[in-house]
Amino acid sequence: SLERAGADDAFAAKTLATLKTRSPTSLNVAWRQISAGSTLSMDECMKMEFRILNRMLAGHDFYAGIRAAIIDKGSTPAWRPASLDEVSAADIDTYFAPLGDKELTL
Template sequence: MYLALTGSRIRHGDALWSGLATHTIKAEDQAAFLDRLCATGDPESVLRGFFVPARRETDRPVLEAIARHFAQPSFSDIIASLDRGAPSDEFAAKTLATIRTRSPTSLHVAWRQISAGLTLSMDECMKMEFRILNRMLAGHDFYEGIRTAIIDKGSTPRWRPAGLDDVSVADVDAYFAPLGERELDL
């Protein structure tokens, strides 16, 4: 949830530690890894041969802060937790400041998407992603984000709606509604 709401990135050690990745290999070994994989057809053996242990890059206090703030039962509870912590907690203050620069609509959609995805099949997740993608491309904030990041660098985005509390449940529901005849067929 933290990555989805902040746009933060993780490196290979954190990906391995968190379970997003199962193995790490050196970048310079990638070609040899693929050659051996093609030659043997035995991914487990090849992975064992190229595996390089990785330490997590994020330190324990930050991981604990992420767990504390982002394990809340709703998006508004996450914001409230960060807001309560911000006066005395540098992580909470910086994270809240980052979140407040993001599209309010996208934040609400991302929270629901991650939450809903926990109980969906892969096909259902792909259909949900396709619906959201179609609605994002038809909306304002996606292009506003591109404008302020690439075209008018440094300008402040004008999100619609502008505030976290201005996004209605109906606004978010619309991103998840079926697409009719344009629905993804798997």
């Protein structure tokens, strides 16, 4: 695990520290996106990206991160949910669900 590697490896420790400051939802979405994307066509990847983008822009964490970085200049964002343990598979599923009539057509 990254925790074990961080005990002996400065890069792993720094990576883990950085990941702990990021949106738990975004980390989960990115992991699934990378995992799923390796088996999809380019068109399927673009549709997946479009779905994720639409859901991110409709959510809380994108704006919390922007506010913390740009408006409040370095404050700590209040992520919702606040920890990886609080993010459910159902929460992440919504980012990948079809958009209905807003679906990207290629």
